[in-house]
Amino acid sequence: MTVKKTACASALLLGATLALGVSSFASAEMKDDSIMTKFMLDRFETRHQDGEDVLSWEAQINARTDYQGMAFKTSGERLNNGPTESAEHQLLYQRLVSEFFDAQFGIRYDSQPGPSRTYAVAGLQGLAPYWFEVDANLFLSNKGDVSASIEAEYDLLLTQRLVLQPSAELTVAFSDDEEIGVGSGLSSAEVGVRLRYEISRKFTPYVGVNWEKSFGNTADFAREEGEDTEVGSVVIGVSAWF
Amino acid sequence: MRLRMMKGLILAIASMAPLGAMAGTYDLVIDEQIVNITGKDKKAMTINGQLPGPTLRFKEGEDVTINVTNRLDVDSSIHWHGLLLPYQMDGVPGISFDGIKPGETFSYQFPIKQSGTYWYHSHSGFQEQEGVFGSIVIEAEKREPFKVDREYVVMLSDWSDETGDQIFANLKAQSDYYNYSQQTVGDFFDDVKANGWSAALKDRLSWGSMRMMPTDIADVSGYTFLMNGKAPETNWTALFEKGERIRLRFINGSAMSYFDVRIPGLEMTVVQSDGNNVQPVTVDEFRIAVAETYDVIVRPREDKAFTIFAESVSRTGYARGTLAPREGMAAEVPELRDSLLLTMSDMSMASMGGMDHSSMAGMEGMDHSKMAGMADMKGMDHSKMAGMADMKGMDHSKMAGMADMKGMDHSKMAGMADMKGMDHSKMAGMAGMEAMDHSKMMMGSSSANSDYAPGSGLTPEAANGGKFLVYADLKAQTPFADYREPDREIELRLTGNMERYFWSINGIKYSDAEPVRLKMGERVRIKFVNDTMMMHPMHLHGMWMQLDKGNGRFSPLKHTVNVAPNTTLTVDVPVDALGEWAFHCHLMYHMAAGMFRKVIVEEAVVPAAAQ
Numbered sequence: 100m101t102v103k104k105t106a107c108a109s110a111l112l113l114g115a116t117l118a119l120g121v122s123s124f125a126s127a128e129m130k131d132d133s134i135m136t137k138f139m140l141d142r143f144e145t146r147h148q149d150g151e152d153v154l155s156w157e158a159q160i161n162a163r164t165d166y167q168g169m170a171f172k173t174s175g176e177r178l179n180n181g182p183t184e185s186a187e188h189q190l191l192y193q194r195l196v197s198e199f200f201d202a203q204f205g206i207r208y209d210s211q212p213g214p215s216r217t218y219a220v221a222g223l224q225g226l227a228p229y230w231f232e233v234d235a236n237l238f239l240s241n242k243g244d245v246s247a248s249i250e251a252e253y254d255l256l257l258t259q260r261l262v263l264q265p266s267a268e269l270t271v272a273f274s275d276d277e278e279i280g281v282g283s284g285l286s287s288a289e290v291g292v293r294l295r296y297e298i299s300r301k302f303t304p305y306v307g308v309n310w311e312k313s314f315g316n317t318a319d320f321a322r323e324e325g326e327d328t329e330v331g332s333v334v335i336g337v338s339a340w341f
Numbered sequence: 342m343r344l345r346m347m348k349g350l351i352l353a354i355a356s357m358a359p360l361g362a363m364a365g366t367y368d369l370v371i372d373e374q375i376v377n378i379t380g381k382d383k384k385a386m387t388i389n390g391q392l393p394g395p396t397l398r399f400k401e402g403e404d405v406t407i408n409v410t411n412r413l414d415v416d417s418s419i420h421w422h423g424l425l426l427p428y429q430m431d432g433v434p435g436i437s438f439d440g441i442k443p444g445e446t447f448s449y450q451f452p453i454k455q456s457g458t459y460w461y462h463s464h465s466g467f468q469e470q471e472g473v474f475g476s477i478v479i480e481a482e483k484r485e486p487f488k489v490d491r492e493y494v495v496m497l498s499d500w501s502d503e504t505g506d507q508i509f510a511n512l513k514a515q516s517d518y519y520n521y522s523q524q525t526v527g528d529f530f531d532d533v534k535a536n537g538w539s540a541a542l543k544d545r546l547s548w549g550s551m552r553m554m555p556t557d558i559a560d561v562s563g564y565t566f567l568m569n570g571k572a573p574e575t576n577w578t579a580l581f582e583k584g585e586r587i588r589l590r591f592i593n594g595s596a597m598s599y600f601d602v603r604i605p606g607l608e609m610t611v612v613q614s615d616g617n618n619v620q621p622v623t624v625d626e627f628r629i630a631v632a633e634t635y636d637v638i639v640r641p642r643e644d645k646a647f648t649i650f651a652e653s654v655s656r657t658g659y660a661r662g663t664l665a666p667r668e669g670m671a672a673e674v675p676e677l678r679d680s681l682l683l684t685m686s687d688m689s690m691a692s693m694g695g696m697d698h699s700s701m702a703g704m705e706g707m708d709h710s711k712m713a714g715m716a717d718m719k720g721m722d723h724s725k726m727a728g729m730a731d732m733k734g735m736d737h738s739k740m741a742g743m744a745d746m747k748g749m750d751h752s753k754m755a756g757m758a759d760m761k762g763m764d765h766s767k768m769a770g771m772a773g774m775e776a777m778d779h780s781k782m783m784m785g786s787s788s789a790n791s792d793y794a795p796g797s798g799l800t801p802e803a804a805n806g807g808k809f810l811v812y813a814d815l816k817a818q819t820p821f822a823d824y825r826e827p828d829r830e831i832e833l834r835l836t837g838n839m840e841r842y843f844w845s846i847n848g849i850k851y852s853d854a855e856p857v858r859l860k861m862g863e864r865v866r867i868k869f870v871n872d873t874m875m876m877h878p879m880h881l882h883g884m885w886m887q888l889d890k891g892n893g894r895f896s897p898l899k900h901t902v903n904v905a906p907n908t909t910l911t912v913d914v915p916v917d918a919l920g921e922w923a924f925h926c927h928l929m930y931h932m933a934a935g936m937f938r939k940v941i942v943e944e945a946v947v948p949a950a951a952q
Contacts, residue, residue: 130509131935132852137514165843165850198838199552226840229549256525300511300518340514 136162137340142293144336145179146309152179153332167194170203170224185211189220200225207238214278216240230254246272246281260297264305266290275316280324282316293334301341307334363403369394369419371441371463371473372412378572379565383502385472386413386463392570393496393594394461394475401456401482407449409441413468416440419449420464420882420923421477422632423616423900426451428920431882433464436921436939440465456481457616458590458634460496467505470596470929474498478590479616486818487612487621489638492588493579497602497629497651497660499564499595500572508561509930516842519562522657522680523554547685552840553874555683555798559655560842560875560930561597566653566660576671577662583644587664588612590636591651593629596929599876599903600651600660601628601801602635605675607647607664609637611810615899617885618818625807628654630878630903632927635810639664646670654799654876656680675804686796687906689872790814790890794907799876813890815897821887824894827866827913831857835904835926835936837873842934844873844926850935857924857938859916860945868911869904877904877931881940882922886912901927916942 142157157174170193175186191205200223207218222236235249250268257263268289272281293307310331313321318328369388376385376392388394399405411417418440420432430451434440441447456479463473476494501508511518524545532541548555571577581587589609591602603609603626610623613636621638629635629651641647646665653659656677663671790813793800803809837844846854859865867886869879878901879886885898889911896913904910925937 130933131850131937135510135513165841195841199840226552228552229546230552256523258525258527259521259523300515 132164134162134164134168136160139338139340141338142336143338144305144307144334146176146332146334148330148332149327153177153184154179155334155336161193163193165195167192169193170201170205182212183210185209191220191222193224196223197225199227203236209279211279216242216276216279227251240276242276242278244272244274244276244281246270246286262295262297262303264293264295264307266293272317277320280317280320282318282320284315284317286315286317287311287313291334293336295338302337302339304337305335308332309334363400364406365399365403366406366408367397368408368410370410370412371417371419371468376472378500378567379502381502386468387472388475391475392472393498394473396476396478396494397461399453399477399479401453401479403453405449405451405453408446409449410446411441411443414443416442416465417468417473418447418463418465419461419473421449421451421459421461422880423459423634424451424477425454425883425918428883428918428922431920431922433882433923436923453479455479455616456485457613457618458494458592458636459616460592460594460632460634462594464923467509467596467929467933469594470499470501470505470508474594476590476592476594486618487588487638488586489588490585491579491581492590494569494590494592495579495649495651495662496567496569496592496594497598497600498567498570498593499561499598499653500567501561501564503563505596505929509933512560512842512930513934516560516840517554517557519560520554520556521562522556524556551688553683553688554839556680557683557839557874558681558799559597559599559653559657560928562655562657564595564598564653564658566595566598566600566651566658568649568651568660568662571662573659573661573674578668578670579649579662579664580668581641581664581666583666584640584642586638586640588636588638589649590634591629592634593631595631597631599628599630599654599878601626601654602649602651603804604639604647604649604664605673605805607639607641609639611635611637611814614815614897615901617898619897620816620818620895622810622814622816623808624803624810624814625805626801626803627810628801628903630876630901630927632878632880632901633899633903646672648672648674650675652677654681678804682798683874683906684796684798686794687798687874689870689907792903792908792910793905797905797907799905811890812888812902813892815888815890816892816895817897820894821896821898821915823864823915824887824896825864828863830866830868832868832870833879833938835869835871835873835877835879837875837931837934837936839874842930844931844934844936846936846938851925851937851939852935854938856921857940859914859940859942861916861919861942862945863916865914865916866911867914868909869902870909871904871906874906875928875931876906877936878902878927879904879925880927881914881924883918883920884914884916884922884942886914888912918942919944 138160140158142155144155146153146155153176155176160171162169170191172189175183177183187207187209189205189207191203193201193203196202203222203224205220207220209215218238218240220236220238224234227233230253232252236247238246248268248270252264252266255263270287272283272286274283289311291307291309293305295303295305297303312329321328371386371388373384374387374390375382385392409419416434418432418434428437430449431437459477461475461477462469476496478494529541529545532544565572568577593600608623608625610621611619611627612621613619615634627635641664644666646663649662649664651660659677661674790811791800792812801809834847836846836848871877880901886902887896888899888902889896902910902912919942922940924940925932
């Protein structure tokens with residue numbers, strides 16, 4: 100399902116990028132202004148937690164020139180042989196705003212059981228000093244609720260191919276949206292450590308651990324629904340790009 | 342792969358006698374064929390079935406017609422690198438002509454107005470990387486100022502089993518794709534052991550704050566380095582008889598690779614660079630930038646084999662051949678030297694722009710490699726060393742120690758030429774330095790003439806501790822007739838973004854840039870300021886660049902000049918060729934990414950005043 104979705108999105112992205120007319124081929128011989136596409140499967144993993152296995156993914160497709168273009172991001176979880184628990188898709192216009200960062204604007208649509216939300220998104224994605232890959236976003240939902248998330252990753256090279264990657268993601272909500280179980284304040288945190296082996300730059304299996312916790316009102320909502328507020332898991336997966 | 346270069350190469354210069362009006366016709370066919378260089382069959386692009394293409398031997402004064410047939414299924418072209426010719430014959434698609442369509446033949450016609458060693462290559466896509474290149478040898482009309490008994494072309498190149506498109510896409514998608522010598526946790530602890538926690542950590546933080554890597558020497562790895570199309574183990578061999586003078590015409594036809602070239606056991610006398618005769622200078626080793634040429638004369642006096650060793654500056658491999666009195670001989674092949682590490686000296690202020698001031702605070706963050714420039718200080722007497730030692734700390738109070746050095750006697754200063762380096766670039770980013778008097782820092786009256794930023798990690802050293810060629814050693818054989826002050830100066834900052842693999846000039850890529858406009862007859866000084874951490878071999882088509890290294894009217898004429906990281910290099914261009922010309926970094930993927938300009942030479946409205 101994911102694959103089909105991304106293929107669709109990919110076509111859409113290319114179309115959108117071309118439609119923007121971002122590229123004028125000043126010289127057929129030079130490739131300095133061409134559109135590049137990159138499909139990044141950052142994580143595609145099985146999370147083994149409390150007796151159940153969950154499939155989790157995080158991917159991004161870029162279709163862009165050096166300066167601007169489109170991005171499609173998708174992430175989510177589904178139970179093995181079960182329904183999708185949560186999925187988040189973003190279609191964004193991105194534009195280089197500094198040497199290392201792109202500003203991104205667009206929409207996010209969450210598909211999950213129960214009520215869903217659509218959001219306007221504004222964010223920054225890039226490489227922060229000291230080699231932190233950062234993705235920070237501000238969301239405004241169609242119900243008027245504002246939330247923010249920041250995700251950071253760091254690569255620690257044990258050898259040229261064996262890389263330990265700690266990562267963290269924090270989500271903050273500025274108001275309650277009880278219907279979807281989000282309470283104001285720090286709503287959730289996710290921390291992970293993954294050890295990957297770069298068979299090639301483009302294909303990297305990994306193992307790791309991941310820990311998620313919800314806080315404050317969000318945790319209260321979860322408890323009311325009878326859900327866990329803290330989940331630890333052992334993960335095994337692959338990342339790839341092409 | 343079948344090469345039939347030997348026949349042409351073994352020919353000595355039989356006759357120097359000038360001939361009358363000559364006309365020669367040459368045919369080149371660009372095609373695809375399977376080659377096997379690394380043990381894997383791979384499609385390459387060849388010229389007349391060869392890789393590299395055949396050596397074209399012209400005579401000065403000859404009118405040549407070169408019919409180039411394109412049997413590829415994409416457009417192609419041939420550019421005559423370093424030749425002075427009408428711009429329509431220069432072979433750059435989109436600038437000089439429309440390119441050669443599949444199945445078509447383009448007839449290049451131009452007079453040969455120069456002599457020396459040159460080369461030719463495709464200027465379309467990444468075809469040069471895939472095999473469309475070859476050498477040009479032009480016999481001089483007049484007697485040359487040196488005598489040789491034999492001569493060989495030594496064409497260096499880098500071969501990849503990947504296509505140029507794949508390599509470029511990989512670099513664009515992940516700029517460190519090919520860097521498998523990045524600093525690991527283990528390296529960090531080695532540094533801790535050598536320099537202490539604080540120094541090791543500060544070093545990592547200062548690189549991290551810039552999001553740059555000291556191991557970024559070359560963008561692409563995985564190359565097999567070739568000498569005249571042969572891999573090192575195939576051992577290209579040039580024969581000699583003991584006592585003969587042998588002219589080796591080194592050409593760097595690589596897409597991305599610089600080489601440090603030496604022949605252990607033999608001195609090399611450099612007599613020509615980029616086709617122009619220079620006053621002979623004897624060296625043990627020289628660095629050849631991409632697209633440069635150097636002609637050297639060697640004279641083996643023993644009946645034994647010598648290794649021609651061209652070590653890639655990335656230290657990931659070497660091209661190798663043998664000078665031997667008989668076929669089938671080999672000499673010892675040296676080990677690769679340790680890889681070079683960039684230092685803070687290789688960082689310009691511009692590239693440090695985003696840096697956190699505090700992170701630069703202490704120079705003690707310097708690791709050993711950065712101190713390299715100081716190695717020569719051993720000649721100093723002890724009391725003065727103390728002042729130097731203080732430099733490590735580099736805080737204000739310790740600068741006094743630096744001032745002391747002024748008092749050193751001259752002989753000792755000589756060895757310290759590199760100390761200069763401790764000032765400008767390295768200090769630039771340092772807190773508290775503002776208070777310092779720059780003039781005091783400018784010690785070491787005699788410049789080391791290095792082509793690299795003082796303290797640069799790229800500064801070459803001869804493997805045998807001997808003489809390494811620097812640009813200032815290149816003095817033209819004859820003074821330049823129209824040597825004068827330039828009429829104006831154009832500053833070209835070489836810029837880029839390593840992380841995103843952007844390369845540009847003055848921050849603007851080719852596709853967004855206005856052409857550089859020059860007037861016929863003017864003399865323009867071009868000031869290259871390298872704001873990046875990489876070396877850039879800058880190549881101007883159609884006209885010479887007179888390399889300004891303080892040699893006045895003996896400044897040599899070059900078609901390609903290497904601009905080292907965080908340095909400024911000036912060249913004067915006698916503008917003497919109307920038309921539209923290409924001007925670019927000759928690293929193939931930098932050029933493709935946009936480090937490129939069109940130069941338009943227009944008729945001067947008012948004729949330039951005669952000087």
